[in-house]
Amino acid sequence: MTSKNQIDVSIIIARSPSEVWGSVEDIKSHTEWMKDASAIRITSESQAGEGTQFECDTKIGPFRLVDKMTITSWQVNRVMGVRHQGIVSGWGQFSLEETQSGHTVFRWAESLRFPWYLGGQFGSVIARPILRWVWNGNLRRLKAS
Template sequence: MDGTGSCHAEASVVLGLAPEDAWDVVMDWERQSRWMLFTRVWATENDGTGVGGGVAARTSVGGIGFTDDMVITHWDPPRECTVKHLGTVVRGTGTFTITAGSSGGSRFTWAEDVVPPLGRVGTAGWVVVRPVFEAMMRRSLRRLVREVHA
């Protein structure tokens, strides 16, 4: 957690793809629905590309969920995309970063800097939530690897 009340979570994976190809896979918002746990993702504004582009994600478990509206605030293909979460449940930023690997592949890093709901209670609860959230991120990334190499 930083001084702004933002809480950090991060996971990364090596993909056997050149950075440009990894970017194309990762930034295919609808395709994220196949690898991101419990989530359906779609572009809303400007096809989900470029600064100002929009994206939405519906996350639900057992019929209970929420929709997370986002706007792209940083767009640097094939390296980095940052979105600002605009919702009441999820606020903060999410960043996808792709770096070239030494063997022709690439490393994909998914980072979230979120302000938990419920104020100080939510922030205090981050100690418990973060390991679970990061485990879900890692599981999603394993699904991405299977998706890429299927």
């Protein structure tokens, strides 16, 4: 899954993939380490796994929106993927890979499309370095948690 709008960030965390997964599998807990996520509400009966739906109140600078997402991939200790279906659309994925030393490479990839009133493709280009900066900070907080 690669696109021209894709943003990739990663970090090495000195814990096993199963320990890191334990920190991210509870979707509602993402607000503890994602500075841009102020609230998460599960909107489906399922709380975890493929098909789980949720809304995330997202804020970056002066911009506020409700991001509607559905879990599209759920491989315990390995992959969590989402489809964005709100004002901003696209996909996102966390992937966890064990290093030879037993640590985890945590990768976060997103490909987002902005509506015309948020600048469309131009808005996406402008947002890319800002989102990369925000998400790198999120990964540092996840690592410290």
